[in-house]
Amino acid sequence: MSFRSNGINADPFDGLMSRLAAATADGSDPAFEDGVSEVLRVVRDVLQMDVAFVSQFVEGERVFRDVDFAPGAAEVIAVGGADPLEVSFCKRVLDGRLPEMVRDVAKLPNFAELPSTSFPIGAHLSTPIVLADGRVYGTLCCFSYSPDEALTERDIGRLRMAARMVGKLLDRERPRASS
Numbered sequence: 001m002s003f004r005s006n007g008i009n010a011d012p013f014d015g016l017m018s019r020l021a022a023a024t025a026d027g028s029d030p031a032f033e034d035g036v037s038e039v040l041r042v043v044r045d046v047l048q049m050d051v052a053f054v055s056q057f058v059e060g061e062r063v064f065r066d067v068d069f070a071p072g073a074a075e076v077i078a079v080g081g082a083d084p085l086e087v088s089f090c091k092r093v094l095d096g097r098l099p100e101m102v103r104d105v106a107k108l109p110n111f112a113e114l115p116s117t118s119f120p121i122g123a124h125l126s127t128p129i130v131l132a133d134g135r136v137y138g139t140l141c142c143f144s145y146s147p148d149e150a151l152t153e154r155d156i157g158r159l160r161m162a163a164r165m166v167g168k169l170l171d172r173e174r175p176r177a178s179s
Contacts, residue, residue, distance in 0.1 A: 035165075035169045036054060036065075036066050036166055036169050036170070037066055037068065039140075039162050039165055039166055039169070040052040040053065040054065040066055040067070040068035040140075041068045042162075043140070043142060043158070043159060043162045044068050044069075044070060044142055045070075046158065047125065047142055047151075047155055047158065047159070048144070048148070049070070049123070049125070049142035049143055049144045050069065050070045050073040050074075050143065050144045050145050051067065051068070051069055051070070051073060051076065051077065051142060051143055051144075052067070052068045052140075052141070052142035053065075053066060053067040053068070053077060053140075053141055053142070054066045054067075054129065054138060054139075054140055054166060055088075055090055055138040055139050055141065056137055056138040057085055057090075057136065057137070057138050058082075060084065060085055060086070061082040061083065061084060061085055062082060062083055062084075062085045062088045062090050062091070062138065062139075063080070063081070063082040063138075064077050064078065064079055064080065064081045064082070065079065065138070066079060067079055073145070074119065074145075076117075076118070076119040087115040088115060089114070089115065089121075089124060089126060089141070090126055090138070090139040090141060092114075093126040093127070093128075093139065094128060094136065094139070097110070098114075098124075098126075100125060100126055100127050100156050100159070100160075101124075101125050101151055101153075101155065101156040102123060102124045102125075103123055103147060103148055103149050103150075103151050104122060104123065104147035104148075104149065105121050105122060105123070105124055105147070106122075106147070107147075119145065120145045120146075121143045121144075121145070122143070122144050122145055122146040122147040122148065123143060123144045123146070123147055123148035123151060124141070124142075124143045125141065125142050125143070125151070125155065125156055125159050126139050126140070126141040126142075126159075127139060127140055127141075127156070127159050127160050127163045128140075128163065129163045129166050129167045129170070130163075130164075130167050131167050131170060131171055132167070132168075132171045137167065137170055139163075140159060140162055140163040140166055142159065
């Protein structure tokens, strides 16, 4: 998706990533205190997904730390909600049982083995969030309730870039959280 502004191509994803990169580099931009939420909103919007979220892996659980929903989309998960990591799509992506990008979950050969959800998952994208010390924090995921055959390698590349930025933002928050 590309937008035009004053005759120049302006992509909201690229613009946000550039602003956040500058803000995290010098650590001085208070406008990005809510950077993770902003990344989720832009990722969900640009990739045209219904839901985007950041999960954290804590003591065998996947905990939803931040969630963004498309306008009018059913709010099917909640910040602070948790479920066993072992039976999540996130864990399957991390260990290679599920690809990072799935255009139509129902077409997967192992569809019957996937964890059941109380809501439909049509298309799904997920990638790990890795902190500066090399630890996997959790995942950055987004999904739509319907399949999306238009998803491309560029889309999963954008999600990976966004996950790197979220990792930097989380690293930046950690020293403040421990003081």
